[in-house]
Amino acid sequence: MTLADIYQRPLIIGTAGHIDHGKTTLTQRLTGVNTDRLPEERARGISIDLGFADFTLPSGQHAALIDVPGHERFIRNMVAGVHGMDAVMLVVAADEGIMPQTREHLDILTLLGVSRGLTVITKADTVEPEWLPIVEETVQEALRGSFLEQAPIVTVDSVSGRGLVDLLNALETVARTVPPRDATGFVRLPIDRVFSVRGFGTVITGTLVSGTLRPEDVLEVVPGDHSVRVRGLEVHGHKVDYAVAGQRVAVNLSGIDKDHVHRGQMLAAVGTVKSVDVIVVEVLLLASSPILEQRTRVHVHLGTAEAIGRVYWYDRESLEPGDTAFGEIRLESSIPAIRYDRFLIRSYSPVFTVGGGRVLEAGVHHKRKEAGLLGHLALVASGNTKAVVLEQLRACDAPCSIEKLAERAGYRVTEIETLCQDDPEIVYGPDRQVFWKPYLPDLISTVQHFLGEYHQDHPLRRGIGRERLRDSLWPKWSLRSVLFVVHYAENVVVEGEWVRLADFVPVVEGAWAQEIESVYQAIDASARKPLTVEQLIGMTSIHTERFFDIIDYLLSQKRLVRLEEGIYISTPVYIASRDIVIEALQERGALTTSELRDVLEANRRFAVLFLELLDALHITRRQGESRTLVS
Known part of the structure; x- marks a missing residue:
């Protein structure tokens, strides 16, 4: 394998389905790797944790494969692998058909945003040939209304290899529809495995969901805010000079002990991901779920992290099956989260999947009666970045820094800076300050009128001091914000510490x-x-005042x-x-x-x-x- 091969558009395919439906056997047949690496897994003949392998599609493109456990007791491990999937193979055994975990896995995939894939009917050798069309028909019926409804269904026998060529060709077709992930964004790698290598130290693995990783990068592990440095990288077992979003990556870290890293943490660019114990959310409750009451305790799965929390609805006391609502989840432990992360909700006890949704704001708490709250959240949920930014800017009564606006709007500075520079409704001014353009004329008029009166009262003064101007007009503003307005007042000048009208000259009369x-x-x-x-x-x-003017x-x-x-x-x-x-x-x-x-x-x-x-x-x-x- 050459580096050019490794750096092709990344592709990660996952498995899903009921226990003992042949996911691991199929994975081994495709990749040559038995992903049941734990002794307990091999002894019991079931997958307990995530398994990883790589393989090659007919075009020569390399892909990573995540094999997830099918047993209901290990759903938490299955969920930890879904966030990294570009596409999925839903596996259904020909001798059993659709089973409870098949349906739950399909629900989980849908709630977590997986939208591409195909269905594989395995164990074709265990049933009579005439039975296979009936199995396929029942599978099609079960998939109606899901993202796999129009996707291919491929029948295989992993033992003899029958149907594997058709499966690889079908996966190739799916691969062509997968868009690239954001390799230019900041680094985010949810950690799913941690181990130590003699002579190298701590190694983590995970799916790089955004950004580009390079040796010597200084990053942090969240929660914990541990500063770390990248010593080396591997993709598909090969040492590489960089890794891009969408790849499975092994990262050798310095600056942190193995005991301080665990699944559920995230490797991220410094200062870009917060560890939070409250998330504002948009939740979809499955039609098959019971009513979700106010303050219900639930399990929350986000990325590779899991936490327990309580749900608080903003506009109701309970959420009916099949409905969507805004609320917040107050967590009992901190997790790394940013806007638009997808998450899963499972009932506290007994544990089963009830719904999921998207994070709208991380680390923010709202009161139920907060004015305009639901409209604001609907705007955020729409994904219209410009609309959200303008909404926050219109709420600012003073010019603010681009950093402050980004914080208020819930976006990164890099996401909104170009928008603020280019949008005709936004004034992007000195010191990277921004303001809602329609508000500016009134402020300019206020400054001009004040200076005109000030010059009449103080005809000997060179002007008014900058700090005094602020104290007189907008005492709660920063001096930077006042000077922003002055900058755009065409007939107002600043000379050192003094502000005056451009045509004013001290006169002795x-x-x-x-x-x-x-x-x-x-x-x-x-x-x-x-x-x-x-x-x-x-x-x-x-x-006194005239004396000091003199x-x-x-x-x-x-x-x-x-x-x-x-x-x-x-x-x-x-x-x-x-x-x-x-x-x-x-x-x-x-x-x-x-x-x-x-x-x-x-x-x-x-x-x-x-x-x-x-x-x-x-x-x-x-x-x-x-x-x-x-x-």
């Missing part, structure tokens, strides 16, 4: 000019003994220098003081703060603040207790 000079003269006159804000406001009798204006005009918040000196005082310090340091070398204070003829508070400002401006450099000039 009326009483403002006199007040500006009054404040400036008071600060200039205080020289190296600066006054506090409270003192200045008291001296000038200017309203201070901001004088700073913007470079007529004032800030020593610290609330302490200002005039620019001429700053220049004169700076020159005094420079001259002293040039003449006398390094000087202490006390010595420079004397040079400045100022109090210690002014000297400390002023010298720290010179340090910040890289005019002086502090070295211990002294300062020198920066050369």
Whole structure:
């Protein structure tokens, strides 16, 4: 087998059917492998766990085969193998016909989404030839209304080999209808076997349901959130450089002990699959099942995982046979799950299959009276990703990150990012934020109107600070969301920390000019003994808010220098003081703060603040207790 053979479109075929109907014998005849690997299986002559083998179709395409146990006691093992099947061979023995486990297996296959396959009538040598058409007729009747109703029925004798060529040709025809799985998505591999190999360590096997695996990939095992690294890969017993969705894969892992891995966990791309103890679901109850009451305890099978939980319906107290409903299942243990995973429900005791369905939301809890809940779930169930995303976006009163939208909508970022970039109803803006386009004009108008009034009230200011704009308009928003709106307001500009209308220019008019000079003269006159804000406001009798507008204006005009918040000196005082310090340091070398204070003829508070400002401006450099000039 060449690597080119291995990397053909993957195909996994499963068996299903009643116990002792010849599934394992048929598998061995097709593959040359006895999939009953456990000593107990060989001693008892029945399959207990999943068996795996590979074989070749007439075209040369290689396929994997999953042989499932038929006994009702081992249904849980059978279910663990179904999630990986692309197609199924429903096996019916000619000497017994349709049996209880035949019907239950068919129900399980249907509920878990298997939609391709064929029927094989085995043990043809155990009945008279004229009996075979009657068997086939009863099988056709039993399959009416199922996904196998129009599928081929092939009769074989696994002992003599009669009919095997016809079976292989029929499987070839089915194989051509199987679409490829998503090899570009994130890695998801439900684990069905774990063992240890001397010299290699922990090995897991499973069907890669999505993504592409490569050696050295760093992944995680969920539940447990164990970080692991892929050491090596095998497909059909051959070492490979990568494995793609739809293949049976053996993965050699480093970073985890065999005792910390078990069937039911999932190998997944880091951060893509959650371990959850509640799933929001759409459930179909089989017509043959009893009524499923509110809070009924059930077994839940999802992928290779199994958990016990209770069913809670959102719009009813019970689900009638044959009906479908929305609800949630609260689990007693965590399982890995994502949206649209299929699951099976079996009664708690006695155990039998009652229904199944799809996960609509994983790790989410809803209240029964939640407004719009049923409509939302119907939308999710429809599979219309765009509709779900738009529904969530319309519920957002502020721009949000693409990551937050993905979380709210229940999709991966990669699934919706292109949609958000391309959809004309969605604004995809700075910092990968998104917003519902029809809502944006009103927000832009709000910003523009606010800034217009702000400029009237504060004609000296360069604009309003970004944080203050947020606090004034949308205090619960993030600054990123506010700036998103500003970005799309054509006549609004951002200059550093300031936001203003594009055509606004600070204007000094009326009483403002006199007040500006009054404040400036008071600060200039205080020289190296600066006054506090409270003192200045008291001296000038200017309203506090107008006073700070004036201070901001004088700073913007470079007529004032800030020593610290609330302490200002005039620019001429700053220049004169700076020159005094420079001259002293040039003449006398390094000087202490006390010595420079004397040079400045100022109090210690002014000297400390002023010298720290010179340090910040890289005019002086502090070295211990002294300062020198920066050369």
